Amino acid sequence: MTPPATIGGPKVRRPVALALSIALWVGLGVGGTLLYVTHRGSAAPKGPASVAASPGFSHVYPPDPVPFERPAVALTSPVVPASQRLHRGLTIHSLTALARATPTGTVVAEGSGTWRLTRPVELPATTSLSLRGPLRLELAPGAFLIAEHGAAIRLQQLTVVGVDRAGRPQAHPTPGRGFITARSGAVLQLRADRLIDLGHLGDQTYGVTADGASSAFLVAGCTIRGSFFGVYLARLSGGTVSGNHVLDSVIYGIDPHTSDSHLRIVDNVVTGSGVHGIVLADQVTNSVVSGNVVTRSRDHGIVIITSSNDNVIRGNTVAATFDGIVVKDSSGNQIVGNSVGPVARFGIRISGASTGNQVLHNVVHHALLGMYLYDGATGNAVTANRFAANYENVRVRRDAPGNTVTPTPPRSEL
Numbered sequence: 001m002t003p004p005a006t007i008g009g010p011k012v013r014r015p016v017a018l019a020l021s022i023a024l025w026v027g028l029g030v031g032g033t034l035l036y037v038t039h040r041g042s043a044a045p046k047g048p049a050s051v052a053a054s055p056g057f058s059h060v061y062p063p064d065p066v067p068f069e070r071p072a073v074a075l076t077s078p079v080v081p082a083s084q085r086l087h088r089g090l091t092i093h094s095l096t097a098l099a100r101a102t103p104t105g106t107v108v109a110e111g112s113g114t115w116r117l118t119r120p121v122e123l124p125a126t127t128s129l130s131l132r133g134p135l136r137l138e139l140a141p142g143a144f145l146i147a148e149h150g151a152a153i154r155l156q157q158l159t160v161v162g163v164d165r166a167g168r169p170q171a172h173p174t175p176g177r178g179f180i181t182a183r184s185g186a187v188l189q190l191r192a193d194r195l196i197d198l199g200h201l202g203d204q205t206y207g208v209t210a211d212g213a214s215s216a217f218l219v220a221g222c223t224i225r226g227s228f229f230g231v232y233l234a235r236l237s238g239g240t241v242s243g244n245h246v247l248d249s250v251i252y253g254i255d256p257h258t259s260d261s262h263l264r265i266v267d268n269v270v271t272g273s274g275v276h277g278i279v280l281a282d283q284v285t286n287s288v289v290s291g292n293v294v295t296r297s298r299d300h301g302i303v304i305i306t307s308s309n310d311n312v313i314r315g316n317t318v319a320a321t322f323d324g325i326v327v328k329d330s331s332g333n334q335i336v337g338n339s340v341g342p343v344a345r346f347g348i349r350i351s352g353a354s355t356g357n358q359v360l361h362n363v364v365h366h367a368l369l370g371m372y373l374y375d376g377a378t379g380n381a382v383t384a385n386r387f388a389a390n391y392e393n394v395r396v397r398r399d400a401p402g403n404t405v406t407p408t409p410p411r412s413e414l
Contacts, residue, residue, distance in 0.1 A: 005216045005301050006120065006308075007127065007215070008016045012084050018115055019345045021148060021221045022238070026226065026354065029182060029242065036048050038149065045220045046255045047083070049147075049243045053376065055385070056413070057391075057413060061345055061369070062345060062368075063345070064299055065350045066275055068299065069200075069250065069275075070251045073202055073203050074203065075203050075229065076202070076203055076205050077183075078120070078146060078203075080121070081171040083103055084103065084119055084120050084121055085100070085351035086102070086122065086124060086127050086326075088125055088126050089127065089285050090127045091127075091128045092127075092128065092129045092136060093130055093131070094131070095107055095171065096109075096321045097108075098121070098129065102119075102121055102144065107121075113133075113134060113135050113136055113365065114136040114137075115137050115138070116132070116137075116139075116140055116143075116163070116167065117138070117144075118147070120143055120146065120334055121143075122146045122247050122393075123148065123151035123152070123186070124149065124151055125149040126165075127151045127152075128151065129145070129147075129151075129152070129160065130152070130155070130156050131201065131338040132155075132156045132157060132158075133156065133157035133158045133159070135157075135158050135159070136159045136161065136285070138162075138167060138180070138269065139161065139167060140163060140164075140165060140177045140178070141174075141176040141178070142178075143178050144178050144179045144181065145179075145180045146183070146400075147182040147187065148183060148186055148209045148274065149186060150185050150187075150214075151186045152271070153188050153189070154187070155185070155189075155191070155193050156190075156192055156193065158193045158194070159194040159196065160178075160195050160196070160198065161196045161198075162177045162178040162196070162198045162199075169196065169197050172326070173199060173200040173228045173250050174200060175202070176200065176230075177198065177199060177200045178198055179200070179205050179207055179208070179209065180206070180267060181204045181209040181210075181213040182213040183209075183212050184211075184212050184213075185212065185213065185214055186213050186214060187214045187216050187217070187388075188207065188210055188213055188214075188219075189217070189218040189219075190218065191220050191222070191409050192220075192221045192222060194222070194225075195207070195222060195225070195227065196224075197225070197226040198226075199250075202271070205228075206255075207228050207230075207231070207232065207249075208229075210231075210234060211232075211233075212235040212236070213236060214232065215239055217238070218229055218239070218242075219238050219244055221242075221243045222245075222351045222395070223243065223245045224249075224394045225246075225247040226247045226250075227250070228249070228290070229249055229250075229251055230246035230254055230257050230273075231253075232257065233255070233256040233257065233258075233263065234258040235258060235259050235262065236260045236263065237261050238265075239252055239260075239263050239265070240261075240263070240264045240265075241263070241264070241265045241268060242264065242267055242268065242387065243266075244268045245268070245269045246269070246270045247272055248268075248273075249272070251274050252273055252274075252275070252276050252278075252279050253268075253270035253271075253273040253277045253278060253294070253297070254268065254278045254279070255278075255281070256284045256287065256363070257281045257282055258282045258284075258404075259282070260285075260287065261282075262287060263284070263287035264287070264341070265291070265292065265348065266288065266289075266290045266291050268293075268323075269292070270294045270297075270313060271294070271297075272295075274298050274398075275298060276297055276299055276300045276301070276302075277292075277297040277301045278294060278303070279290060279302075279303070279305075280304045280305070280308040280330075281304075281305050282306045282307070283307045283308060284304075284308040284311065286310050287312075288304065289311065289313045289314065289316065290311070290314045290315050291314075292316045292411045293316070293317045293318070294316065294318045294319075294323070295319050295320045296321070296407075298323055299322050299323070300322055300323040300324070300325075300326050301316075301318035301319075301340070303325075304325075304328070304333055305328040305330060306329050306330065307329060307330045308330040309332045310332040312333070312336070312372040313325065313333060313336070314334065314335075314336045314338070314339045316338045317338070318338065318339070318341075320342065320343070321343050322344045322387070323343060323349060324338075324341065324343075324346065324348055324364070324367070325338065325348045325349075327351070328351050328405065329352035329355075330353065331357060332354070332355075333358075333391070334403070335348065335360075336359065336361055336362070337357070337361045337362065338363075339363045340362060340365070340367070341363075341365045341366040341390075342365065342366030343366070344366045344367075345367075346369050346370045346371075347364035347365075347369070347390070348357050348364060348379045349373070350374075351372075351374050352375055352376055352378050352401075354376075354377045354380065355379040356380065357381075358382045359380065359383070359384075359385065360382050362385045362386070362388045363385070363387075364385060364386070364388075364390065364393075365386070365390065366388070366390065367391045369386045369391065369393075369395055370387045370392065370394060370409075371385070371393070371395070372394075372397075373395070373396045373397065373400040373403050374399060375397070375400065376400060377403065378401055379403065381403070381404050382394065383404075384407075387409050390411070391413045392411050392413070393410065394408075394413065394414065395412065396413065398413050
């Protein structure tokens with residue numbers, strides 16, 4: 001067995017300098033992207049992690065194509081007028097019953113199993129809305145569903161669509177586009193639904209949101225297309241996002257954010273996200289991201305950032321993204337058995353205050369740089385991974401001491 005290479009201190013291994021003096025064009029077939037890789041003396045824009053080139057490999061990396069984080073929002077939660085709040089204790093099993101329980105004109109029958117919600121509706125404590133399709137529920141501008149304080153929304157086999165005032169699908173996330181939210185201990189369960197063109201930029205208005213909701217939260221077997229975020233979770237302890245197709249989200253596909261724990265994000269297909277596919281951000285801990293397929297994110301595939309510790313990222317496939325799996329300022333995560341590639345820049349990268357992460361038995365292929373540890377990452381173990389058709393396999397920068405790589409792959413800088 002090849003002994004581990006421990007990076008740190010004065011002994012830094014480098015490969016024999018390559019006798020190349022011309023620019024290399026490396027086509028990786030990622031969404032038609034052609035990567036421009038330069039060697040010393042070549043001109044190219046420097047990305048945020050770029051440093052001067054060393055013998056053998058260029059360290060000039062292309063920058064992220066879009067901002068890494070979404071735009072900031074004002075923390076103003078949606079407010080429903082008192083007239084649009086249902087009475088406590090109601091149990092509603094049809095849209096006809098919902099129409100009767102709300103002011104006239106709030107829920108309008110459009111014919112052929114189609115209904116339109118024209119104003120917001122809030123479910124208070126002990127109120128339940130359980131609907132089973134096939135049904136189509138259109139959310140007009142300014143209309144949305146919110147469950148509060150132990151209320152419940154359960155939808156199965158519904159098509160829920162954000163529409164404009166003429167009833168046409170609202171493909172752009174303009175202010176007021178409809179959404180569904182559960183908060184403050186409420187239950188939200190969506191099974192085999194189609195959720196189309198929901199959400200916009202605002203607090204708890206992203207599309208499907210659970211903020212402080214019940215651990216019984218479930219989104220399973222749904223198709224979610226064109227939402228601002230596909231699924232957004234905050235302050236949730238327990239919950240499952242399983243077997244969904246999350247397509248063409250404006251910003252993120254699946255986004256646990258802010259003090260979540262014990263989540264299961266498994267067996268989803270997340271494709272075409274405008275920024276990242278799956279994001280664990282701001283103290284998301286002890287959760288499992290497993291068996292997902294993440295493709296065609298405009299920026300990165302799976303991102304673990306800001307004290308998102310002790311998670312398992314296992315058996316996922318990430319392809320046709322800019323970077324594959326990103327760990328920043330997060331520790332104790334297991335990144336195991338994933339397939340990453342082709343990607344445009346880095347397959348797996350770890351940076352910042354990240355320690356104790358285990359990166360093992362992954363396959364990384366067709367990347368500019370397969371794995372990259374830099375900017376303070378320390379005490380991480382890169383073990384028994386496989387590399388194929390990367391321009392460079394592993395790079396551990398001098399400012400990331402104390403990491404181990406075993407075995408040492410060729411075409412690496414440790």
